Amino acid sequence: MASKLLSISPLATKNQKVTTPQIPRCFVLKFVKYLCFSSALHPEHFVNHDHCFNSDSFYASLIDNSTHKRHLDQIHNRLVISGLQHNGFLMTKLVNGSSNLGQICYARKLFDEFCYPDVFMWNAIIRSYSRNNMYRDTVEMYRWMRWTGVHPDGFTFPYVLKACTELLDFGLSCIIHGQIIKYGFGSDVFVQNGLVALYAKCGHIGVAKVVFDGLYHRTIVSWTSIISGYAQNGKAVEALRMFSQMRNNGVKPDWIALVSILRAYTDVDDLEQGRSIHGFVIKMGLEDEPALLISLTAFYAKCGLVTVAKSFFDQMKTTNVIMWNAMISGYAKNGHAEEAVNLFHYMISRNIKPDSVTVRSAVLASAQVGSLELAQWMDDYVSKSNYGSDIFVNTSLIDMYAKCGSVEFARRVFDRNSDKDVVMWSAMIMGYGLHGQGWEAINLYHVMKQAGVFPNDVTFIGLLTACNHSGLVKEGWELFHCMKDFEIVPRNEHYSCVVDLLGRAGYLGEACAFIMKIPIEPGVSVWGALLSACKIYRCVTLGEYAANKLFSLDPYNTGHYVQLSNLYASSCLWDCVAHVRVLMREKGLNKDLGYSVIEINGKLQAFHVGDKSHPMAKEIFDELQRLERRLKEVGFVPYTESVLHDLNYEEKEENLSFHSERIAVAYGLISTAPGTTLRITKNLRACVNCHSAIKLISKLVEREIIVRDANRFHHFKDGLCSCGDYW
DNA sequence: ATAGGGTTAG
Incomplete structure (x- = not known):
């Protein structure tokens, strides 16, 4: 034998x-x-x-x-x-x-x-490159195969199509599509599924749908491809429609289809529908499927149920980086920035290797925390990691530094990147805007154009906000009209910037006329901008009109009620103020509590109004009183009348000088060496009274005080603020 | 065929 x-x-x-x-x-x-x-x-x-x-x-x-x-x-x-x-x-x-x-x-x-490789051998090498993410080589081998005269078969194309998908090369995809038809694979379901996925991923969902519609026999893969295609292109509603069509066709969803559909619900934050999918998952006995656990985690985290998400996360006990990313980014997106950063640290301590998405999420979270020290740690971490030259990570770093109060450091990151795309330029422009450096933003925009980079819709949001924050009405107006030169169609966000720009500068009539001419239905943001302008100029009738629009568009947003109440308060219409309070109570809405955070030696300390819980409370309040005396000496008169009834600001019974930002300032002054810059973050907008007080304090104590409020930065120095009292 | 993904008003 x-x-x-x-x-x-x-x-x-x-x-x-x-x-x-x-x-x-x-x-x-x-x-x-x-x-x-x-x-x-x-x-x-x-x-x-x-x-x-x-x-x-x-x-x-x-x-x-x-x-x-x-x-x-x-x-x-x-x-x-x-x-x-x-x-x-x-x-x-x-x-x-x-x-x-x-x-x-x-x-x-x-x-x-x-x-003499035959088609099987060629397929094997093409598959090798494709499976090992070497997509240029995949396409190269395919070209070479055809050049040697070997005809590709139905197994060749799926790998080549995968490569085209990853390369996002639409032109190449069209050529391959032509060859697929030429070689007679126009109705091969495997090849056609590949085409559906390819066009969807390249953003040509319409073409993908045409291919899908042309399929004679559709498998679960075909359906999943078109569903995830819609989901990835931000068309959640279409994705959901295809999902129900699939079920009507008697195709039973598998776990991959469920992952795809969950993604669509995650994108639109549809808690109820997502929950029903969760029920479906349990019914099908798929609740132990790791990818579904990750999707459910991401879904609940994105919808704000971070505790539910965390229970999935804990249950899975995985080292799968995508699960960690889902949890970290979920925290970061829902205002749980510190939890996000802590989880990131924990992940590193467990030697689980973060990828570039993890790093981006962690940087995003750090931007929200607002601590410059943490920001520098992150920057340091990135430069030591493999992502030091990752353009996505670097863009997040720019944004982070800007949001942590240092536009200079943001610029340093910006300058060390030689290959800058429009997103990175936009992030830097936005950073300047955030700090009230409107002209810097505009200048950078011109440099960007000279560098041959075309602005996009977000660039203009950055520019228009920069103009808003600096009171550059004329410049903003001109920039808005430049948008059409780049064939950028303004969205509600752009229109609201313009309304804000006009309204804030007192051109209320013009702002109204502008709204009437908006070719699309004005959204919440537009009416919100008008209402806040009405508040500044005490224009009650117009404000009420805007507020009513807002209440019908967005009935459960506390902010609109607060704004209207503030408008009434500024006009001393106390009955109306009381009426808004009743409205809010009926809807079960509560105003947000204000607090301020200051960072001393890398440690964050939070204060709420009249906060006496700190071990150094006595010293802090002594300092507050000392400041109050010195303010009086230089003739500071608190602007009390409307502020006391302002729902945005903290308890009216409390002394104005006990507002959280003032306590944070006092604590900062007694805890740092003379001349040290104070960095404070407030969750609400800066209060008018505290704003004037801090301006004076900066001069009296010869300190630079940087305050990040809910919208922007205020750099107080020598009795002035970088916002030019314009916010 | 799949989960996580850089810049977005106030």
Whole structure:
């Protein structure tokens, strides 16, 4: 029998294979083990004499059971010795085996040594590159294959299409699509599914739908591709419609379809629908599927139920970086910035390697925390990581530094990036705007254009806000009209910036006229901007009009009620103020409590109004009183009347000088060396009274005081504020 | 075919 094995010709036929009994797995493993330790190979020693089999299936089993490159290497040697190195079946299997072990160079070496590769061999090498994320090479091999005259088949295209998808190369995709039709795979469902996914990922969801509609026979993969296509293109409603169509067609969703549909609900924050999918998951007994657990975590986290999300997260006890990302970004997106940062630190301490998405989420969270010290730590971490030159991470860093109060550091990150795209430029422009440096923003915009980068819609939001924060009415107005030069269609966000710009500068009539001319339905943001302008200029009738629009568009947003109440208060209409309070109570709305955070030696300290809980409370309040005396000496008169009834600000019974930002200032003054800059973050907008007081304090104590409020930064110095009292 | 994803008003 042993001689039979060795006498089999290198060109073993398929027929022989079919009749061959299966080799017991334990036996094969034993042989593989032997291969590792023995240089003298005599497979005949291991032949089970009760069975008869051929060398093809024997070697095929060996290859399938190989777990290391050296196994493959020895099998290859053996094939050469046996004269089997031209056996297409075995060599192709060897190439596939190598690529499955990630040995892509070895796979290529085997491929190159093979003289006349057939379509199977070509598919194997194309698959190797595709599976190992080497998409340029995938396409290159495909080109070469066609050049050598080998016709691609239905197995070639899915890998090539995967490569096109990852390369996001629409032009190339169209060419490949043409070839698919030419070679006659226009109705191959595998190939067509690949096309659906490809066009969807490239953002051409319309084309994807055309391909999908042209499918004669649709599999679950076809449906999932089109659903996730819509979900990824921000068309959640369409995705959901396709999902119900799929079910109407009697196709039972599998876990991948459920993951895709959950993503759509996650994008639109639809808690109820997402919950029903959760129920569906349980009904189908799929609640242990890791990817679904991750999707559910991301879904609940995004919808703000971070506790529910955390329970999934804890339950899974995984080192899967995507799960960690879902949780960290979920925290970051829902105002749980510190939890996000803590989880990031914990992740690092457990030696789970963050990827670029983790780092972006952590940087995003740090931006919200607002601590410059943490920001610098993050920057430091990034520069030591593999993501020091990642454009996405660097853009987040710019945003983070700007939001943590240092536009200079933001600029430093900006300058060290040589390849800047429009998003990075926009982030920097936005940063200048946040700090009231309107002209810097505009200048940077011109530099950007000179660098050949075209602005996008977000760039203009940045520019228009920068103009708002600096009172550059004329410039803002002109920039708004420049948008059409770049074929950017203004959205509600742009219109509201313009309304804000006009309204804040007192052009209420113009703002109204402008709103009437908006070609789309004015949204919450537009009416909100008008209402806040009305509040500044005490224009009650117009304000009420805007407020009513807001109440019908967005009835459960506390902010609108507070604004209207403030408007009434500023006009001393106390009955109306009381009426708004009643309205709020009826709707079960509460005003947000104000608090301020100051960072001393890297430690964050939060204060609410009249806060006496700090161990140094006595010293803090002594300092407050000292400040109050000095303010009176220089003639400061508190602006009390409306502020006392202002729902935005803290309890009216309290002394104005006990507002949280004032306490934070006092604490900062007694805890730091003379001349140190104070950095304070407030959750609400700066109060008029405290704003004037802090301006004076900055002069009296010769300190720079930087306050981040809910909207922007105030740099107080020498009795002035960078906002020019314009906020 | 799949989960996490840089800049967005007040």
